[in-house]
Amino acid sequence: MPTLADAIERLVAGNREYAQRAAEADPNAFVELSKGQAPEVLWIGCADSRVPETTVCHCKPGDLFVHRNIANCVHADDLNAASVVEYAVAHLKVKKVVVCGHTKCGGANAALGDADLGQTLNTWLHPVRELRRKHKAELDRLPDDDARAVRVAELNVQQSIDVLKQHPAVKKAATDRGLTVHGMIYDLGAGHLRLLEESGRKKGNGLWSPT
Amino acid sequence: MSGNTEEPKDLRKYLQQSHDRIFDNNRKWAEEQKAKHPEFFTKLSAGQSPEYLWIGCSDSRMPAEAITGLEPGEMFIHRNIANLVCNTDLNVMSVVNYAVRHLKVKHIVVCGHYGCGGVKAAMTPQDLGLLNPWLRNIRDVYRLHEAELDKITEEDKRYDRLVELNVVEQARNIIKTAAVQQSYAKNQFPIVHGWVFGFHDGLLKDLEIDFEGQLKSIQKIYNLTMV
Ligand SMILES: [Zn+2]
Ligand SMILES: [Zn+2]
Numbered sequence: 001m002p003t004l005a006d007a008i009e010r011l012v013a014g015n016r017e018y019a020q021r022a023a024e025a026d027p028n029a030f031v032e033l034s035k036g037q038a039p040e041v042l043w044i045g046c047a048d049s050r051v052p053e054t055t056v057c058h059c060k061p062g063d064l065f066v067h068r069n070i071a072n073c074v075h076a077d078d079l080n081a082a083s084v085v086e087y088a089v090a091h092l093k094v095k096k097v098v099v100c101g102h103t104k105c106g107g108a109n110a111a112l113g114d115a116d117l118g119q120t121l122n123t124w125l126h127p128v129r130e131l132r133r134k135h136k137a138e139l140d141r142l143p144d145d146d147a148r149a150v151r152v153a154e155l156n157v158q159q160s161i162d163v164l165k166q167h168p169a170v171k172k173a174a175t176d177r178g179l180t181v182h183g184m185i186y187d188l189g190a191g192h193l194r195l196l197e198e199s200g201r202k203k204g205n206g207l208w209s210p211t
Numbered sequence: 212m213s214g215n216t217e218e219p220k221d222l223r224k225y226l227q228q229s230h231d232r233i234f235d236n237n238r239k240w241a242e243e244q245k246a247k248h249p250e251f252f253t254k255l256s257a258g259q260s261p262e263y264l265w266i267g268c269s270d271s272r273m274p275a276e277a278i279t280g281l282e283p284g285e286m287f288i289h290r291n292i293a294n295l296v297c298n299t300d301l302n303v304m305s306v307v308n309y310a311v312r313h314l315k316v317k318h319i320v321v322c323g324h325y326g327c328g329g330v331k332a333a334m335t336p337q338d339l340g341l342l343n344p345w346l347r348n349i350r351d352v353y354r355l356h357e358a359e360l361d362k363i364t365e366e367d368k369r370y371d372r373l374v375e376l377n378v379v380e381q382a383r384n385i386i387k388t389a390a391v392q393q394s395y396a397k398n399q400f401p402i403v404h405g406w407v408f409g410f411h412d413g414l415l416k417d418l419e420i421d422f423e424g425q426l427k428s429i430q431k432i433y434n435l436t437m438v
Contacts, residue, residue, distance in 0.1 A: 004317055004318070004400065004402060007262050007263070007317060007318055008318060008404065011263070011279045011280075011281070011320070011415075012415065012417070013280075014279045014280025014281060015278055015279050015280065015413075015414060015415045016414070017280055018277065018278050018279070018280050018413060019412060019413035019414050022413050023413065029413070030410055030411055030412055030413050031411075033272050033410040033413075034326065034410045034411045037270060037271045037272050037328075039271035041233070047287050047288050047289050047306050047309075047310075048259060048287070049259045049261035049283065049284050049285055049286050049287045049288065050255045050259050050283050050284045051283070052274070052275070052276035052277075052281075052283050052286075052288070053274070054274035054276065054277050055240070055274075055276055055277065055283060056237060056240065056283070057233050057236050057237055057240075058236035058237060058239055058240040059233075059236065059274075061271065061272045061273065061274055061277060061278070062271050062272050063271060064271050064274070065269050065270070065271045066269050066271070066274070066290045067269055067290055067291060068288050068289055068290050069289060069302050069303075069305070069306060070302075070305045070306055070309055073302075075302075078301070078302050079300065079344060079345055080291050080297075080300050080302035080303060080345070081291075081302060082341060083291070083292050083341065083342055083344075083345035083346075084269050084291055084292055086340070086341045086342055087269070087292050087328070087329070087342060088269070091328075098233075103256075104256055104258075106259075106309075106313075117309075117313075118308060118312065120301065120304050120305050120308045121305050121308055121309060123301060123305075124301050124302070124305035125305075168341070169341075188252065188255050188256050189252050189253065189255075189256040190241065190252060191237075191240070191241030191244055191245070191251075191252050192237065192238065192241055193233070193234060193237045195234070
């Protein structure tokens with residue numbers, strides 16, 4: 001019978017294997033990583049265990065600077081996410097910011113109703129629940145809760161992007177050096193990423209640039 | 212407008228290319244997974260029940276699932292600048308709350324890394340604007356361990372030690388939450404661990420935090436077990 005300690009042993013063994021394989025594939029791998037990081041992308045995603053960004057994007061260590069929280073929210077008053085954005089955009093000078101929501105998101109699903117999740121989570125998800133109220137008519141027309149949760153996830157990504165656009169570092173980098181912000185939805189059932197079209201924009205390629 | 216506007220076309224093209232790469236890579240990965248395990252995505256769709264919560268640095272060089280060899284679905288993940296756990300931060304507190312009370316994770320790993328840019332920035336006597344309040348938490352860790360750190364004369368060694376002490380303090384901050392104390396009293400889990408990742412060899416170092424001992428020591432002042 002597996003014990004609590006076995007679960008930790010597994011991570012340690014997994015890490016040893018990772019280190020060995022990485023060194024075999026490229027003897028210089030860790031020498032390069034030790035020198036520093038220069039990621040091109042800041043990834044803001046959900047904490048959900050089923051959306052590990054580096055695996056899903058088939059990327060390598062060093063490619064994506066990462067912030068993950070419940071339901072990939074960027075709230076205007078949240079210092080945690082704002083600090084990540086500041087560091088990634090103003091200091092590391094990433095070229096893109098990606099906000100990625102996903103299907104079957106527990107956060108988006110919880111936002112479809114007003115069940116009491118405790119004060120902490122109620123407060124965190126309040127802006128997402130407000131989105132649901134604001135778009136009630138549209139959501140009511142959808143066939144089922146799965147579809148409604150996906151739509152809420154999309155609206156939430158869009159809202160996070162709206163907040164990001166107001167971040168001083170993002171504003172400045174967008175004007176000075178062409179930083180772009182992108183919205184995506186990861187489809188858990190297919191394993192596919194889908195780029196969100198920005199509503200109200202004619203040539204919606206998901207890219208946002210300052211006007 | 213200023214800066215790179217003289218070459219907007221090239222820049223656009225370049226950005227579009229690295230953008231396409233993400234999608235190409237993603238398609239490739241999804242196909243490989245489906246070929247290897249046809250049920251892979253259907254099973255994931257059904258729900259998550261991760262055993263671990265990982266709180267790590269945002270640093271691009273330490274993707275949690277890759278460096279621990281875990282599959283999608285196994286680890287709930289929060290990452291921020293310098294893997295901090297501040298009790299007034301609704302963002303990280305929501306993650307801990309959800310992972311402990313709703314997902315019932317068995318282990319929580321706080322993982323820092325040597326050479327952390329956030330920790331280094333906090334050791335720099337400089338106004339960093341918006342980052343000041345966040346990095347202030349690391350300066351407070353220094354103050355808690357001032358005597359020990361001041362004794363280390365070599366700057367790199369002092370900085371490595373601050374990285375370790377920061378992990379221990381953040382692990383203690385997790386133990387101080389009502390969610391962890393109440394769950395542990397009832398279920399004997401989660402256990403909180405403190406680790407540091409090294410880029411020079413790709414290995415994780417266990418700081419061997421004595422969970423029970425730490426829990427006892429914080430509960431003298433921070434006991435929130437009673438509902
Ligand atoms: Zn989610
Ligand atoms: Zn770091």
